[in-house]
Amino acid sequence: MNHPPDPTDVLRLRLLLVLGLGSAHFSCGWGTCDEPEYTATVSLDVLADTADSGTSPTDCPTDPNASAELLNQGDAPYCEMMDITFLEQEGSDCTYRYTCFTCCGYGRPYLDERGAPVEADAVPAEGWAEPSRPPVELTSEQRATVGAFWRDMARAEHSSVAGFHRFALDLLAHGAPLELLSRAQRAGAQEVRHAIDAFTLASAYLGEPLGPGRLGIGPHAVVARSLAELAAWTARDGAIGETLAAFLAARALAEATEPTVRAVLETVVRDETEHAELAWATLRWAIEVGGDEVRTAVAAVFAGLGDPTPHSLPWSPELAAHGLPSPEQERADARLCIARVIRPVADALLANEVREATANQRFVSTHADPSLRG
Numbered sequence: 001m002n003h004p005p006d007p008t009d010v011l012r013l014r015l016l017l018v019l020g021l022g023s024a025h026f027s028c029g030w031g032t033c034d035e036p037e038y039t040a041t042v043s044l045d046v047l048a049d050t051a052d053s054g055t056s057p058t059d060c061p062t063d064p065n066a067s068a069e070l071l072n073q074g075d076a077p078y079c080e081m082m083d084i085t086f087l088e089q090e091g092s093d094c095t096y097r098y099t100c101f102t103c104c105g106y107g108r109p110y111l112d113e114r115g116a117p118v119e120a121d122a123v124p125a126e127g128w129a130e131p132s133r134p135p136v137e138l139t140s141e142q143r144a145t146v147g148a149f150w151r152d153m154a155r156a157e158h159s160s161v162a163g164f165h166r167f168a169l170d171l172l173a174h175g176a177p178l179e180l181l182s183r184a185q186r187a188g189a190q191e192v193r194h195a196i197d198a199f200t201l202a203s204a205y206l207g208e209p210l211g212p213g214r215l216g217i218g219p220h221a222v223v224a225r226s227l228a229e230l231a232a233w234t235a236r237d238g239a240i241g242e243t244l245a246a247f248l249a250a251r252a253l254a255e256a257t258e259p260t261v262r263a264v265l266e267t268v269v270r271d272e273t274e275h276a277e278l279a280w281a282t283l284r285w286a287i288e289v290g291g292d293e294v295r296t297a298v299a300a301v302f303a304g305l306g307d308p309t310p311h312s313l314p315w316s317p318e319l320a321a322h323g324l325p326s327p328e329q330e331r332a333d334a335r336l337c338i339a340r341v342i343r344p345v346a347d348a349l350l351a352n353e354v355r356e357a358t359a360n361q362r363f364v365s366t367h368a369d370p371s372l373r374g
């Protein structure tokens, strides 16, 4: 009897082919999916600016939300913190241990200097959502939940438009091949389509036309200062974020029955898989050109990849038909993708299988400014 192919095998093979490698390279070389732990010390003084009284509290917070707020005021790179444990207080210094989820969910949002996602609010607006019929078989609470899910998706997809424009600037600044630049431009246009589709679904479920407000990207775009930084960001945003996006959308599509949702997810699966391939192709080029320095920067990103954070919306089984998995299913699928797709492909990429520039001159740019390389 023929069994359908395992979706993780299919996606892993596609990505290995991008790297010029065959399927023989599958391994769970990085073993477990345990997330690395971090320890950080932050002074309570950082809270003085935001406190109403202008003075900072004297005791370190111990509940998760307040602890995360304090940690995120410090100098450490942005991180979605989980499992925060208060360790000790010395004077005004608070020390915590935590794990970090280092990537995004669906799409490739625009990230600021600290790596925090920048998204516009969803506001009542004409011009983004296309006319569509409202779904009838859900309760008003279920409709609100599904609407919130697609509204959050729409904001992320809209941010991804800026994410790809920023990525194109990185490619231009570092003399990337025309093929990568062209694919980045095409991906930005596809993200516009995803945003329109997600705003259309959100508007149908929530019963009013929605669109994005202003995107707070500030006066200057964030551009990678070195090829190593370009590669590290591509590993984080694309090789991890877009591979997860493609896989999670495919899993949602497998459960979805609402025709308009299925049509949207089919487009998203096809496009996000292309975006994942673009990210891995970019890493291949960057390592071929930049060598060990780039390889080391990329390896650090994959080594820091933590455990996924699922959505926290109230869920019931009827919602899977509308593209919304249970939080448990979403986390399990993301872990599966990390263990059986992202880590094995990253292992193959980093295991010296991808040869240096001398072996493949077509990726060597003669226009890159050497001063931009770190």
Ligand SMILES: [Fe+2]
Pocket (backbone or CB within 6 Å): 106, 107, 108, 157, 160, 190, 191, 194, 268, 272
């Ligand atoms: Fe997208």
Ligand SMILES: [Fe+2]
Pocket (backbone or CB within 6 Å): 107, 108, 160, 191, 242, 245, 271, 272, 275
């Ligand atoms: Fe994408």
